[in-house]
Amino acid sequence: MNTSFYKGVISGVVAGIVWGWISMVVNSISGAFPFEHSFFFNVVIFSISGAIFGVIVSEFLVLIGERLPFKRILPKAIMVSTSFWLLLRSGGIVLSIMMPDRYHPEIPQAIQGFFLSVILGVLVSLLWDKETKALTSYEGV
Amino acid sequence: KTLMPAIVVVALAFTMVVIAYGMESVAPGVHDSFHDFRHVIGMPCH
Numbered sequence: 001m002n003t004s005f006y007k008g009v010i011s012g013v014v015a016g017i018v019w020g021w022i023s024m025v026v027n028s029i030s031g032a033f034p035f036e037h038s039f040f041f042n043v044v045i046f047s048i049s050g051a052i053f054g055v056i057v058s059e060f061l062v063l064i065g066e067r068l069p070f071k072r073i074l075p076k077a078i079m080v081s082t083s084f085w086l087l088l089r090s091g092g093i094v095l096s097i098m099m100p101d102r103y104h105p106e107i108p109q110a111i112q113g114f115f116l117s118v119i120l121g122v123l124v125s126l127l128w129d130k131e132t133k134a135l136t137s138y139e140g141v
Numbered sequence: 142k143t144l145m146p147a148i149v150v151v152a153l154a155f156t157m158v159v160i161a162y163g164m165e166s167v168a169p170g171v172h173d174s175f176h177d178f179r180h181v182i183g184m185p186c187h
Contacts, residue, residue, distance in 0.1 A: 063143065091162065
């Protein structure tokens with residue numbers, strides 16, 4: 001059985017949900033954006049979005065992790081998560097140029113977003129190591 | 142090892158693009174529902 005796919009899904013979902021909650025806390029502290037929806041609505045939305053973002057990062061690690069120029073999982077995960085965030089942000093810049101009335105960038109929020117993408121990389125790498133140990137011991141039974 | 146993760150990444154990356162840019166034409170209601178999330182992660186929005 002190939003455990004990488006399952007490891008990617010499990011570590012991505014868990015890390016992503018935790019990251020979603022951390023994002024809410026970080027934004028509450030920084031005040032970069034005043035929340036418009038209720039707390040409970042945002043908990044659900046940030047959990048779903050975080051899980052999606054987390055699985056993207058962890059499954060990217062499954063696919064291209066061995067080809068990245070690092071030995072440890074931590075820099076690999078940070079590289080993948082920040083790269084994906086930068087890719088999304090680059091698309092956002094293009095949209096800002098094309099439709100400035102619909103999309104206008106906020107620099108403090110962008111800095112916060114980049115910082116949060118680094119945190120997601122750290123969380124995915126932490127859970128990746130834990131999942132490796134758990135699945136290895138499970139397969140050893 | 143390769144195909145399944147690739148399918149998952151492509152599908153979820155597309156979903157994330159729809160969320161990040163609030164593409165109402167693809168998913169009606171996504172702009173308002175994910176409005177706070179988009180701002181918090183630093184995506185451009187109105």
